[in-house]
Amino acid sequence: MASTAATRTAAGAAKVVKPVFSRDLDEAKRRVRELYRAWYREVPNTVALFQLDITTRQGRDKVREMFDKNKHVTDPRVIDMLVIKGKMELQETIHIWKQKTHVMRYFHETEEPRATDFLSKFYKGHDP
Amino acid sequence: MAARVLQQCVRSLARPSLRLFPVNLALRAAVAPAVTVHRPFSFAADSRRMRWLGQSRISSVELLCRQYGDLPPLTLETIKDRVMYVLKLYDKVNPEKIQATSHFMKDLGLDSLDQVEIIMAMEDEFGFEIPDAEAEKLMTPEEIVQYIADKKDVYE
Numbered sequence: 577m578a579s580t581a582a583t584r585t586a587a588g589a590a591k592v593v594k595p596v597f598s599r600d601l602d603e604a605k606r607r608v609r610e611l612y613r614a615w616y617r618e619v620p621n622t623v624a625l626f627q628l629d630i631t632t633r634q635g636r637d638k639v640r641e642m643f644d645k646n647k648h649v650t651d652p653r654v655i656d657m658l659v660i661k662g663k664m665e666l667q668e669t670i671h672i673w674k675q676k677t678h679v680m681r682y683f684h685e686t687e688e689p690r691a692t693d694f695l696s697k698f699y700k701g702h703d704p
Numbered sequence: 705m706a707a708r709v710l711q712q713c714v715r716s717l718a719r720p721s722l723r724l725f726p727v728n729l730a731l732r733a734a735v736a737p738a739v740t741v742h743r744p745f746s747f748a749a750d751s752r753r754m755r756w757l758g759q760s761r762i763s764s765v766e767l768l769c770r771q772y773g774d775l776p777p778l779t780l781e782t783i784k785d786r787v788m789y790v791l792k793l794y795d796k797v798n799p800e801k802i803q804a805t806s807h808f809m810k811d812l813g814l815d816s817l818d819q820v821e822i823i824m825a826m827e828d829e830f831g832f833e834i835p836d837a838e839a840e841k842l843m844t845p846e847e848i849v850q851y852i853a854d855k856k857d858v859y860e
Contacts, residue, residue, distance in 0.1 A: 606836055606837070609820050643817060
């Protein structure tokens with residue numbers, strides 16, 4: 577009883593947890609911006625080194641798309657984790673540990689987009 | 705040899721300018737720095753150069769200065785022009801709607817990542833790094849101009 581009461585009051589107050597890298601949201605956003613800068617400057621080198629068939633602008637739009645996918649996140653630790661993953665991808669791209677196919681996987685060229693409206697789902701066979 | 709040439713230069717400096725043939729000014733301008741920078745190699749060349757100097761009056765001091773390669777000095781006007789030019793080239797903003805005090809997020813409706821791209825374009829234009837701690841505060845073209853003027857010691 578006492579323990580559940582304590583956890584309820586703790587859940588009511590803000591939980592204090594051990595940070596991954598940044599202590600608050602501003603610092604996490606700063607890390608995101610630094611990562612974006614690094615990726616933005618890296619895209620032309622990537623297109624040249626891997627001899628990709630995309631333009632620099634398409635590459636940069638794709639980088640922006642990947643960043644916008646996680647725009648809604650507010651937890652600093654989750655943001656830090658995403659930044660760490662982004663840095664790992666960046667390192668692999670800079671050092672050419674990846675190959676052309678791994679970089680082009682971001683572009684989903686051979687995948688069909690999933691159907692969203694009812695009629696397309698009906699034609700495909702209702703796979704929710 | 706060199707002393708005689710230098711004396712001639714000093715005497716022509718002291719006298720007021722008297723341009724005989726404006727067409728030959730370019731020739732004289734080409735000759736004059738060569739005279740001061742290089743030492744004359746022979747008497748014949750020296751006398752030829754002295755004859756040229758005797759005939760022509762070198763007009764201004766700048767022609768006898770050494771000419772180094774450097775960019776023109778920055779002024780607030782030029783910084784502002786360059787900043788606005790770079791902003792107009794950005795494809796996510798409407799070129800007519802940009803003014804010096806238009807806020808990126810509130811007036812132009814840009815994202816924080818768009819603002820990062822704009823600051824990176826400014827870094828490329830002016831050739832020096834802008835750290836992120838200060839870059840996140842620059843939200844209008846006016847502030848960018850002020851920051852660059854601070855960093856480059858440009859003042860009125």
